[in-house]
Structure formats: structure tokens, C-alpha cells
Amino acid sequence: MTETAHILDARGLNCPLPILRTKKAIAALASGEILEVIATDPGSVKDLDSFCSQTGHEMVSSEEADNGFVFLIRKA
Amino acid sequence: MNSTVPVIDMPTKDLDAWFNQRFDEKMAEREAAHTPSMTIIATKGTLDMAYPPFILASTAAALGWDVSIFFTFYGLSLLKKQLDLKVSPLGNPAMPMKLPEGPSWIRGKELPVPTSVMTLVPGFENMATSMMQKTMDKKGIARIEELRELCAEAEVKLVACQMTVDLFDHDQGDFIPEIHEWVGAASFLPRALKADVNLFV
Numbered sequence: 001m002t003e004t005a006h007i008l009d010a011r012g013l014n015c016p017l018p019i020l021r022t023k024k025a026i027a028a029l030a031s032g033e034i035l036e037v038i039a040t041d042p043g044s045v046k047d048l049d050s051f052c053s054q055t056g057h058e059m060v061s062s063e064e065a066d067n068g069f070v071f072l073i074r075k076a
Numbered sequence: 077m078n079s080t081v082p083v084i085d086m087p088t089k090d091l092d093a094w095f096n097q098r099f100d101e102k103m104a105e106r107e108a109a110h111t112p113s114m115t116i117i118a119t120k121g122t123l124d125m126a127y128p129p130f131i132l133a134s135t136a137a138a139l140g141w142d143v144s145i146f147f148t149f150y151g152l153s154l155l156k157k158q159l160d161l162k163v164s165p166l167g168n169p170a171m172p173m174k175l176p177e178g179p180s181w182i183r184g185k186e187l188p189v190p191t192s193v194m195t196l197v198p199g200f201e202n203m204a205t206s207m208m209q210k211t212m213d214k215k216g217i218a219r220i221e222e223l224r225e226l227c228a229e230a231e232v233k234l235v236a237c238q239m240t241v242d243l244f245d246h247d248q249g250d251f252i253p254e255i256h257e258w259v260g261a262a263s264f265l266p267r268a269l270k271a272d273v274n275l276f277v
Contacts (some may be wrong), residue, residue: 015218016135020226023138037185041216047135 009070010039018044019051022073026057029075037071040055045069077136112272115264121150123205123220124171128277129154130223136273137230141222144256144271145227146264148237151277152244154249155236159220166194176210220238228254235259 007027010018018039026035028057037048045062048071060072084091114136118129129151133143147155154161165171173187194200212219218226228234233256241248241258248258257263268274 012216014218016131016138016223017216017218019138020134020230023230051139 006033007036007038008039009045012040014041015043015047016035019047022048022051023055026073027073031075033075035073035075037073038065038068039071040068042069044071048073094167110271111140111142112136113271114144114275115268115271116143116145116275116277118145118147118151118154118277119149120277121153121161123163123208124168125277126154126161126220127217127223129275130220130227132229132275133232134223134226137232143227143230144233144235144264144267146235146237146268147238152237152240152246152251154220154224155234155255157250157252161220162201163208164194164201165189165204166191166201171204173204173207174211174269176207176214224252228252233257235264237261 006025006029008021010021012058018037018041022035022037025037029035037044037057039048049059049062051057052073056076060074060076062069062071064070086094114132114133116129120126127144133145136143142256153159163171165173174185175187177181177183194204224234234252234254236251236255236258238258239259240246264275
């Protein structure tokens with residue numbers, strides 16, 4: 001079961017802001033909690049993948065929705 | 077203290093295999109424990125060239141890297157309290173001169189401005205700068221002030237070149253207090269030596 005109480009709206013922001021905001025938002029979470037990130041920057045798809053593999057957080061899902069790219073990231 | 081070497085009764089082939097496996101494990105352990113680091117040398121003081129060091133540094137810091145930027149020559153102006161960064165298409169032929177406003181077919185068009193006009197029209201640089209700034213704002217690109225703040229917050233070490241201050245008679249009071257230290261090349265190079273990534277911008 002995934003609960004996503006934490007949402008980061010990074011729409012309209014461009015590289016590297018979505019990553020920086022994600023890092024900040026995720027720092028406030030407890031380990032195991034999930035952050036939902038919504039972004040419109042197409043570069044954020046690969047960048048957030050890379051962010052997760054570098055920092056050890058888990059990319060639970062990454063998909064394109066009507067309102068932008070939606071990512072679910074579980075804090076390590 | 078027992079310094080006797082244990083007698084290993086193992087064929088060389090097995091011993092090699094055992095050693096290789098242990099070695100790989102140890103190396104993987106070491107790699108996992110290693111914090112990547114990066115040093116950047118920022119030498120340019122224009123609006124366009126202010127971006128690469130701050131974008132790369134803040135992103136690397138977000139990835140958990142240890143980052144230092146050494147600001148030298150014109151790059152030092154990126155650390156001033158009052159930023160007044162400009163960009164000029166002069167001597168910068170790849171810079172697109174495009175209108176920030178209007179329908180997309182206009183925004184996509186390059187304005188044909190001959191170099192002679194750029195040099196002759198007073199305030200041309202200011203106009204080019206404000207066009208660039210407007211375009212950046214509309215595209216959601218962070219302001220340099222914001223990126224710089226994010227860098228300082230993420231503990232990117234902002235290192236200022238002492239020689240440049242002396243050379244251009246700058247006043248240290250004109251620079252932001254977040255500056256980590258004022259040093260010369262001899263202090264920065266040992267740090268660069270240990271870094272995994274070194275960039276010159």
C-alpha cells in the first residue's frame with residue numbers, strides 16, 4: 001500500500017530546480033515515507049532516476065500524466 | 077603479538093579465486109563508503125556563464141557530493157552581494173537573439189542584428205540582457221541569486237580568489253558572507269587533487 005501524503009509540485013520549474021526541491025522535500029521525510037513529485041520539465045525524468053540511483057532512494061514509479069510527469073519516491 | 081603467517085593449504089588456483097573475490101568485495105565496500113567530490117573553477121562573470129558552475133554545484137550537492145567552487149578573475153563577481161550580471165551577443169555568435177514575448181512563431185525566430193548595430197547602439201547589451209532574463213524567467217529557469225543561495229544552503233564551499241580582489245581593488249565587504257574562505261591557487265589545488273571531478277568554467 002502506498003500512501004502519498006507528501007506532494008511536491010515542481011511544475012513550471014526547470015533544471016536543476018526539480019532535483020533541488022526534491023532533495024529538500026525528501027530530507028523532511030522519515031525513512032520509508034513516499035514523496036510524490038509532479039514536474040513538467042522533461043529532463044526531470046532521467047534526472048530524478050539518476051538522483052535516486054545516486055542517493056539510494058527508491059523510484060517507486062515514474063509516469064507521464066495529464067498534469068505532467070509524476071514520480072513516487074520512497075525515502076531510503 | 078602473534079605475527080606468524082598462517083599456513084594456507086590451498087591450491088594456487090583456489091587461493092587466487094578467493095583473493096579475487098575478497099578484493100572485489102573490499103573494493104565495492106570502499107566505493108559504497110566513498111563520498112564523490114567535485115571542484116569547479118569559475119572564471120567568467122557574465123549572466124550566461126554564471127549558470128554552469130551554480131547548476132552543476134547545486135545538483136551535485138543534491139546528489140550528496142562534496143563540492144567546492146573556486147571563483148577567480150571575472151568569476152569572482154558572481155559572489156558580489158549586488159549581482160549585476162550581463163550577457164552580450166558580441167563575441168558570442170552562438171547566442172540566440174530571440175524575443176521573449178509574443179506568439180511562438182515570433183519567439184522562435186532569430187532577430188537578424190548585425191554586429192555593427194550591436195556595437196553602435198547604446199544600451200544594446202542591456203537590452204540583450206533583459207531579453208535573456210525575461211526568457212529565463214518565463215521558462216522557469218532559476219535566478220542566479222536563488223541558485224547561489226541553494227548552493228550555500230547545501231554547503232557547497234564557495235571559495236574566493238584572494239589575488240583577484242587585490243588585482244582589481246575589490247572591497248571584501250562587497251561580497252556575500254557565505255564565502256567559505258579567501259585563498260590562492262596553492263590552497264585550492266590540493267583540494268582539486270583529491271576530487272573525483274574537476275571542471276573549469
